[in-house]
Amino acid sequence: MPSTDYPGFIYALLLAVGGLMGGIRRGSIVSLVAGVGSGAIAAYGANRVSNNNLDVWPSLSISVALLILMSYRFVVTGKFMPAGMVMTLSLLSAIRYAILIA
Template identity: 55%
Template sequence: MTDYIGYAYSFTVALGGIIGFVKAGSTMSLAAGLTFGCLAAFGANRVSKNSKNVGVALTVSVLLLGLMGFRFYKSGKFMPAGLVTVLSLLSAARYGYICYDNY
């Protein structure tokens, strides 16, 4: 079964990096957004092929939850750090549940 939610998450992360680059000229946002977006898409692809294979997707979600959660805590700004934090929390919870449910 195709992991549409995972692909949507990866697209949102990559798009956020692109928007950060266009609006602020931040090459770090571009690099991080595209890197994490591609890794999340790779994870979604692995979950699509085998629902028990959530390791990459879960790891990317937890990493982004920690990184962007810290940025949100420091800045207090919902966009973009807060939004990515919430999406990463939901994604990590979803993949964690899938992992727990499969074992």
């Protein structure tokens, strides 16, 4: 019986809260929509993994997409927050999900 994907839900929550903070602090609608949207996709993926340990594709896909996007933003801006932090969390998440299907 699969167990609850707590790390996946925490990752999703951090993405959503980060998007919410970007929306509120900077008035950025793009940050708000992107953060909350990617958090929702990650939460959906975590729910799928909670029901079946091998159903990692939504979670792995959003993690890899954010890893690529935020790696680029980190290289361009050189700022750890928020790009470097999301890049790091996405890398750890992608590795974790890749190990689950290996």
